[in-house]
Amino acid sequence: MPSGAARTATGITVAIARDPALVRTVRLVAAAVARRTSQDEEFVEEVRLAVGEACALLVGQDVLPGPSPSPVEVRMRVEDRLRVSVVAAGSVAAQDAPTSDIDGVEPWALLRGLIDDFEISQDAGSTVLSMSWPLS
C-alpha cells in the first residue's frame, strides 16, 4: 500500500506500508505538523526525529502472520499538547533485553531519552507508541 494522508477532525493520520523508504515521508509530515504549532525549530527537529524513530522501529518489527503485512499508522493531533501515536500490528518487547541491541544501540534508548512523555502499550494485538509534547 502506498503512503497516504488523511485529514481527520482532530489532526492528521498517515499510514505507510512497512517499507523503510517511506519512513522519510512520515518524518516530513511530522515536521510540517510540528511547524504549525508555532514552536521553535529545535522543537520541530525533536518531533521529526522522534516520530521517524518510532516509525522506523515499528516498520522493522516482526508482524503477525497474514496475507500481507499491515501498515504502520501515525496519528498526530494538536490539542493542548502535540500528541502522536504510532500503531502497528504485532508486539514488541517494551524493555530492552541485554542482547536486544542493534550493534550496541538499545532500540528504545533514543526515544526514552528524547521524550519526557513516551509510552509503549499493547492494544488488541497491536503495539502503540504514544508520545506528546507540551505547547507554549
Add this chain to the structure above:
Amino acid sequence: MDLSLETRHEDGHTIIEVGGEIDVYTAPKLRDKITELVGNGDYNLVIDMEKVDFLDSTGLGVLVGGLKKVRAHDGSMRLICNQERLLKIFRITGLAKVFAIHGSQADALAER
C-alpha cells in the same frame, strides 16, 4: 534526500564524507561502505558527518558496528560532527563517551 558517500585517503586515514539522511532506509549503504573499507584493510576511519542532516538509531547502530570492526583490527574510528542536533543524539544514547568526536577534519587527523 538520499545518502551520499565520498571516500578519500589522507595522512594514513580513510575519510568518508557522508551527506544526507542516515536512517532505517539508507544506513545499510553506509554499513556496506564501512564493511568494504575494512575488508580492504582500511582500519583507521574518519566519518565526516558535517553534511548529515538526519541520524536515527539505525545509523547509530551502523557507526557502533563499524567501531567494533575497526577495533577488531586495532584500528580507530573518529567522527567529525559540529551540529548540535546530532551531538544531542550521541549524548542521549551515551555514545558521546564511546566515540571520539571532533569539530573538524584537521582536529580529527591531528589526534594521535
